[in-house]
Structure formats: C-alpha cells, structure tokens
Amino acid sequence: MAGEHGGGRRGGESRDPPAAPVRVLQSLRVKICEAKNLLPYPGPNKMRDCFCTVNLDQEEIFRTNVVEKSLNPFYGEDFYFEIPRMFHSLSFYIYDKSLLQRDLRIGKVAIKREELCRFYGKEPWFPLQPIDSNSEVQGKVHLELKLNELITDNGSVQQLMVHIVECEGLPLVNGQSCDPYASVSLVGPSRNDQKKTKVKKKTSNPQFNEKFYFEVTRSSSYTKKSQFQVEEEDIEKLEVRVDLWNNGNLAQDVFLGEIRIPVRVLRNDSSHQAWYWLLPKDNGSKSSKYDDLGSLRLSICYTEDYVLPSDCYCPLKTLMMKSPDIKPITASAAFILGEICRDKNDAILPLVRLLLHHQKLVLFVTTIAQLDLNDTQEANTIFRGNSLATRCMDETMKIVGNHYLKVTLKNVIDEICESPKPCEIDPNRLREGDSIDNHKDNLRYYVDKVFSCIVKSSMSCPTVMCDLFSSLRHMAVRHFPNDRHVQYSAVSSFVFLRFFAVAVVSPHIFHLRSHHPDAQTSRVLTLISKTIQTLGSVGSLSKSKTSSFKEPFMCEFYKMFEEETYTADVKKFLEEISSTESKEPSGMSESVILKEGEMYKRAQGRTRIGKKGFNKRWFSLSSREFAYHKQKGETCLVCNREVTTCCQLFLFFFLCFLSPYSFYDQGL
Structure with missing residues (x-):
C-alpha cells in the first residue's frame, strides 16, 4: 500500500515524508431475532429459560434478555458495537439459564470475520453447532521452520529446525489468562518424536522463542537408484504438529489448539516463517448433526471503514458545516447525506457529533424539524414519525443526556433491579396465591418514585437539550396556535417517549445497568415504562389517556394516577426544560x-x-x-x-x- 512506504529519493532531492497511515474502523450491528426447535430439557418439563450472548472471539460483548419456558424463544434485540481490535470470529451462544448451577450452553453459531460480508443485510437461519473443548479454540502461533541437509560419516542426514516464536490471542481459562506451553512433534508412519516448551505464566500472548531440532535419517548411500526416491517418500509422510496446552498443575491440562504442517512443503536450506491460526483436533474429519440442536435467526451487518488522515476530509467537513444555513434545507449536504444512506444510522451519528462539536446542531435540527411540522395535520401526532429530525434528536439525547440519565434514574433503577418487588397486574399472568392489590401497590410505589425523580430533574437537563426543546416548543405553538397542549406534547414526545421511557425499559442500553435485567425485572420495568410514557403525554390526546392502553388491566391501573397533581408536575417539568433561562447545572458539579x-x-x-x-x-x-x-x-x-x-x-x-x-x- 502507498501508506506503508515513504517517497523515494531522486538525485539531490530530499526524501518525501512518509504517507499517513490509513485507519480501519470496524463496527458491528446485529439483530438477534429468534431461535427455534431448541433441544428439549430432559425430564417432564421440557421447556427452557434461554438467553443469547454475542462473543468477539471468546470475549462476551452483549447478552439478551432471558425468555422463559420456550423452545422457540423470540428475542428481537438490536446491538451496535464499535470493534476496537482485530478479531478472528464472531460467535453467538444460546444458554439455558440456571438459578443454582452454572448456565448451560446449548449450542453456538460461529462465523469467521472474512465470511461476515456474505450475510450483510440478510436474516438467515443458522444451525446451532455443538460446543466442546475443540470448538472453543482461538488464537494463532508464530513458527519458523528450516530443513538442512547434513553430511556425516554414516551418510546423509537431514535436520529439521522448529522455532516456536510466540502466540497471540489464546483464550481465557476459567475467566483468567492461561498458563500455556507448546508441544512440538515430528510425526510419521513409524515415529512420533515429541518435545515441549517451558510453561509461560498468566498470559494470552506468550513469548516462547524456543528452538527444537529433529533428525530425519536418509539412505546411507548416494546411488542414483535410492537417493531421490527415499527422500521424496520420507518427506511425503512426515508432518510437524504443534499443540498448545494450558498447564493445569494439579488438574488436567486443557487443549488450546493445534496446527499441522507437512514437511514436504519445506525446501532445503530455506527458512519458512509464518503465522498459523490454531485449529481444533481432527479439524473437518467429523460431521455433527447440527440440526438436532436447533437454529438461530440473525441479522448481521459488519462494516470496515477505511479512514484517511483528517486533512483529506476538510472539503467535506466545510460542506457539512454550511448545511444549517442552506436554503432550502433539503438542498444541504447534511440533509442529502441523511436521506441517501442505506442505513441512516451510519450517517446520522457522525453528523450529530460533528454539528454538536461545532455548535451548529440546534439550528440544523430546528430547521429540519420544521419540515416535519409542515407535513403534520393533527397536533396529537406531532414528532411521532421516524424522520431525519427525530433520529437526530434521538442521537443527541443519547450523546449529551447520558450523564443526565445517570444522576436522575440510576439509583432508582438499581433499587428495582437488585430487589424487585412482585408487580404483575395482568390477571392472565398471576400465579396461584398472588394478590393483585399488593402488586398494584408495589407497582405504584415504583412508578411514583421514578416519576418523582424525573419531574425534579429539570436543573440537571443538559443545555443543548433545553435549547432544542425550547425551539421545538415554540415552533409547535406557531404551527398549531389553537391547541393549548401542543407546546407540551412537542417536548414530551421526545423526553418521555424517546428518552426516559426507553431508558427505563432498557437500562443496559443507556449504561444504567451493566447487563440486561432478568425476565421478572424486565417485566416490572416494562409496566413502569408504559405508565411513565402515558403520564408524560399531558393531555395532548383529545380522548382519554386510558384509551391509549391496549390492555384493560393497564387502563384500570392508570386510574390511580388521574389526579391533577401529576399533570401539573409534568407541565411544570416540561416548561422548565424547554426554557431558555439560564440555570445552574447542578448535576454537572458531581x-x-x-x-x-x-x-x-x-x-x-x-x-x-x-x-x-x-x-x-x-x-x-x-x-x-x-x-x-x-x-x-x-x-x-x-x-x-x-x-x-x-x-x-x-x-x-x-x-x-x-x-x-x-x-x-x-x-x-
């Protein structure tokens, strides 16, 4: 590549500076759709409580919610990850949740990095593969091989040198770095010479740098009849095998992977040096009935972006920075970019970051939001679509509102997740002996606590969000001058519907919790989120708020919140966060x-x-x-x-x- 070499010297000219390197940014967008026909649990109760994890090599980077009592669990969860390092394979594991024992791994889907592009934009079914010690192999080994011919008094002897240089990316064993060593063997029809390296302690990237020598005996004469025939036959049947093991001390050693190299590929007096991916034992020799374990439907979008030095993007940056001032806004570069991209998220996230950094985001979002208002006929549907403006607002709230969410909701979310009270109010889900009245009281306690935290948090709301809410509020009033509630619904459609309600039901996405909540807690958070979302609507609907619920039990529960104080608190909160008056950012002092x-x-x-x-x-x-x-x-x-x-x-x-x-x- 041009970026790997400096310019050449010509005559008396000075050497050109080396070209700036091209960075590769990797990103992964995955939707874990569903599994089907999972292996039944042995025993009378054949159902399983399953969840799915996403692993980069063997490092877990995401896990779904637990779906209880199903052999065909539906997940429907999206995940986005910016990959910070090179990797070999992407894996998905299906687990059976256990309360008393270790979670049982049912099966997995493993895809090599170079094969991910085949599935871009598709949702195929992948058969689950069985999991054993061989299937968990990862990492690579750096080897140097050399074959030398030695002339001795007894004839011709060939000497094979095997240099174990280093390994990279060996897996964790029981959650910790392994104690690896290498076993080097020269294997043939009538021989199996084996030697071992020293054990390297607590490392996934051991530096061995050890050399081993093996003698390959040749014919004792130099007759035309035997010399080349014997050498060719011997070379054909010999191979070098390198096995990586984790030293178990008192326990059994754990197999980490192997490679096999035929000696026939080596030439006399020439060094062969390369990296080799570790493989399972007898790779490809056994066929497994993967269909017996079930299947997993996935949508995988893996992207490699090649990033040039920042100076190369100056013209594009200048063009984007002019976008808020272009009339009409639909002719601006930023708007066109957001409309033509196949995956709009690929354009919106960097666009929001760029305009936010240069303090041009509020003007741009306000201008494109006016386009949404021009197409809105009824006030109760304001900003409910999935347009460029609403997507930009979503990304802005995620970027600048993360700390706001933590100081507002983290403590109460931790309380709910760490010691959840029973809150199920659906009569069809109640167990024998459950008291629906007690469950309603528990749920109301949680809703009141979350609601109180939200309506008292206006002083912590980031300035950028306040400026955007203020602009949207005044635009809505101008567009619907006869609707006295539209000034509130224009703000609540974002801050309640797209911000707080989403953070409550999915706290792990907003980093309020490190893992996805369990099924019971997730159900509690869902009921809280539904109620908070409706409380924040502030009468923007012409009909009764209870009619917005599809479930009759939610309509009945919401009647407990029809006091005027809730509406007054929401209006006061929305007015405060959409005000342009300066306020002390108390949350940021923490x-x-x-x-x-x-x-x-x-x-x-x-x-x-x-x-x-x-x-x-x-x-x-x-x-x-x-x-x-x-x-x-x-x-x-x-x-x-x-x-x-x-x-x-x-x-x-x-x-x-x-x-x-x-x-x-x-x-x-």
Missing part, C-alpha cells in the same frame, strides 16, 4: 462516571509460590479520579486524584476495559 467494570490487576512484590499473580478488582474512571476497589461498592483501595485531563486518559482506560485480561497498577 463526579461523572465515564467507565467502570472488572479488570485483572497484577499484584506487585509477590515471590512466594502459590500466591496469585493477578487479582480481580473493580475499576472506576470518573471525571475527577481513577480508582479501584476490591469489590463494587466497597472502600477505595487506590485512588489517583491527579487526573486533570480525563479526556486524554479516557481512550486508554476504555481500551483496557474492552480487553480486561490484565492490568498493571504501576504508577497509580
């Missing part, structure tokens, strides 16, 4: 958690045999400090408050969280 999670920290100064070299710790990076704790919620062990430029450090720590195999605490 420490903002940028990222938190578990990593492995190397323990320093330990030399005793048997002492663990790595400990699992809970790390937290905020706008003020970087700290770690023994467990989440416990007293801080080490805290660095000298973080003055968190923005510069954030990328480093973020990448550490994405690959939490080891972390060194030197300098903290």
Whole structure:
C-alpha cells in the first residue's frame, strides 16, 4: 500500500515524508431475532429459560434478555458495537439459564470475520453447532521452520529446525489468562518424536522463542537408484504438529489448539516463517448433526471503514458545516447525506457529533424539524414519525443526556433491579396465591418514585437539550396556535417517549445497568415504562389517556394516577426544560462516571509460590479520579486524584476495559 512506504529519493532531492497511515474502523450491528426447535430439557418439563450472548472471539460483548419456558424463544434485540481490535470470529451462544448451577450452553453459531460480508443485510437461519473443548479454540502461533541437509560419516542426514516464536490471542481459562506451553512433534508412519516448551505464566500472548531440532535419517548411500526416491517418500509422510496446552498443575491440562504442517512443503536450506491460526483436533474429519440442536435467526451487518488522515476530509467537513444555513434545507449536504444512506444510522451519528462539536446542531435540527411540522395535520401526532429530525434528536439525547440519565434514574433503577418487588397486574399472568392489590401497590410505589425523580430533574437537563426543546416548543405553538397542549406534547414526545421511557425499559442500553435485567425485572420495568410514557403525554390526546392502553388491566391501573397533581408536575417539568433561562447545572458539579467494570490487576512484590499473580478488582474512571476497589461498592483501595485531563486518559482506560485480561497498577 502507498501508506506503508515513504517517497523515494531522486538525485539531490530530499526524501518525501512518509504517507499517513490509513485507519480501519470496524463496527458491528446485529439483530438477534429468534431461535427455534431448541433441544428439549430432559425430564417432564421440557421447556427452557434461554438467553443469547454475542462473543468477539471468546470475549462476551452483549447478552439478551432471558425468555422463559420456550423452545422457540423470540428475542428481537438490536446491538451496535464499535470493534476496537482485530478479531478472528464472531460467535453467538444460546444458554439455558440456571438459578443454582452454572448456565448451560446449548449450542453456538460461529462465523469467521472474512465470511461476515456474505450475510450483510440478510436474516438467515443458522444451525446451532455443538460446543466442546475443540470448538472453543482461538488464537494463532508464530513458527519458523528450516530443513538442512547434513553430511556425516554414516551418510546423509537431514535436520529439521522448529522455532516456536510466540502466540497471540489464546483464550481465557476459567475467566483468567492461561498458563500455556507448546508441544512440538515430528510425526510419521513409524515415529512420533515429541518435545515441549517451558510453561509461560498468566498470559494470552506468550513469548516462547524456543528452538527444537529433529533428525530425519536418509539412505546411507548416494546411488542414483535410492537417493531421490527415499527422500521424496520420507518427506511425503512426515508432518510437524504443534499443540498448545494450558498447564493445569494439579488438574488436567486443557487443549488450546493445534496446527499441522507437512514437511514436504519445506525446501532445503530455506527458512519458512509464518503465522498459523490454531485449529481444533481432527479439524473437518467429523460431521455433527447440527440440526438436532436447533437454529438461530440473525441479522448481521459488519462494516470496515477505511479512514484517511483528517486533512483529506476538510472539503467535506466545510460542506457539512454550511448545511444549517442552506436554503432550502433539503438542498444541504447534511440533509442529502441523511436521506441517501442505506442505513441512516451510519450517517446520522457522525453528523450529530460533528454539528454538536461545532455548535451548529440546534439550528440544523430546528430547521429540519420544521419540515416535519409542515407535513403534520393533527397536533396529537406531532414528532411521532421516524424522520431525519427525530433520529437526530434521538442521537443527541443519547450523546449529551447520558450523564443526565445517570444522576436522575440510576439509583432508582438499581433499587428495582437488585430487589424487585412482585408487580404483575395482568390477571392472565398471576400465579396461584398472588394478590393483585399488593402488586398494584408495589407497582405504584415504583412508578411514583421514578416519576418523582424525573419531574425534579429539570436543573440537571443538559443545555443543548433545553435549547432544542425550547425551539421545538415554540415552533409547535406557531404551527398549531389553537391547541393549548401542543407546546407540551412537542417536548414530551421526545423526553418521555424517546428518552426516559426507553431508558427505563432498557437500562443496559443507556449504561444504567451493566447487563440486561432478568425476565421478572424486565417485566416490572416494562409496566413502569408504559405508565411513565402515558403520564408524560399531558393531555395532548383529545380522548382519554386510558384509551391509549391496549390492555384493560393497564387502563384500570392508570386510574390511580388521574389526579391533577401529576399533570401539573409534568407541565411544570416540561416548561422548565424547554426554557431558555439560564440555570445552574447542578448535576454537572458531581463526579461523572465515564467507565467502570472488572479488570485483572497484577499484584506487585509477590515471590512466594502459590500466591496469585493477578487479582480481580473493580475499576472506576470518573471525571475527577481513577480508582479501584476490591469489590463494587466497597472502600477505595487506590485512588489517583491527579487526573486533570480525563479526556486524554479516557481512550486508554476504555481500551483496557474492552480487553480486561490484565492490568498493571504501576504508577497509580
């Protein structure tokens, strides 16, 4: 590639500066649709409680909700992920949830990275494959092979040198980095010479750098009859086999993968050096009946974007920056880009980030929102479509409103998820002995608590969101001057319908929770979200609010909230967040958690045999400090408050969280 070499020297000319490298940005958008015909559970109750995980190599990056008592679970969950590293395969695992034991893996779908493009924009059914130790192989090994001919007093002897240089990307074993070693064998019809490397401790990328020598005996004479025939026959039947193992100490060693290389591919006195992907044992020799395990329907969109140096995009950037001032707005570059892209999310997210950074987002969104208003005939359908304006608003609220959600809802969401009270009010879902009145009281307690947190949070609402809400509110009033509720519905259709209600029902998407809630908690959050969404409608519907519910039991439950105080609180809240008056951003004065999670920290100064070299710790990076704790919620062990430029450090720590195999605490 041109980017890998500098310019050549010509005569007396100075060397041209090297070309800037081209970055490759990988992204993955997946929809986990449904599974069917899963293997029944042995016993009288054949149903299973299943969930699905998405794994990059063997690192889990997403999991769905648990679907209870079904062999044909429907998930319907979308997931977007920006991939920070190279990977070999993308895998999907179906688990059977267990309360007392370890979750049981039923089957998996594994797709190599180079094959992902075949499924772009499709929703095929993938047969589930069985899971065993061989199917979990990952990583690669760097080898150097050389075949030399030696002349001795006894005849011709060929010597094979096998150099085990290093390995990369070996899997975790029991959640920790493995203790790998390599077994090197020269295998033939009548021989199996085996040698081993030293064990490397606690690493997924061992550096072996060990050489092994094997002798291949030849004919003792140099007659024309035997010399070449014997060599060719011997070479044809020999192969080098390299097996990777995890040293189990007192337990059984765990197989990590193997490679096989025929010696016949080597030439005398020439070195053969290459990386090899590790493979399972007897790869391709066994056929499995995958259909017996069931199937999984997936939509996979894997994208590789080649990014040039930023200077190359200056003309495009200038064109985009002029978009808010173009008349009509439909002729602007930003609008056209948002309309012509096959996947609008690919255009809207970078567009919002660019305009937001240069403080032109409010003007652009306001202008394109006017197009929506021009096509809206009834006030009760205002901003309910999926247009460019509403999509830009959605992305803006996700970007600038993340901290707002955390200071507003995280504590109450944690309370609901960690100790959920029974809240089922659907008579068809109640179990024997359940009290629907008690469940209604529990649900009302949660709704009141969430509602109170929301309507008291106006001072924490980000300025950009307030400016957008203010513009939308005044535009709606001008367009529907005779509707006294439209000023509220223009704002509530975003802040309640597309922001708070979505965050309540899917807290993991907005990083309010690290994992998808279980089925019972998810049901509680769904009922809360439905009620909050209706409470926020503020009478914009000409008919009764209870008629907006499809379920009769929700209509009955909502009658508990028909007091005028709820409507008054919502109106007051919507007026405050759509006001242009300056207010003190009290929420931003608090420490903002940028990222938190578990990593492995190397323990320093330990030399005793048997002492663990790595400990699992809970790390937290905020706008003020970087700290770690023994467990989440416990007293801080080490805290660095000298973080003055968190923005510069954030990328480093973020990448550490994405690959939490080891972390060194030197300098903290």
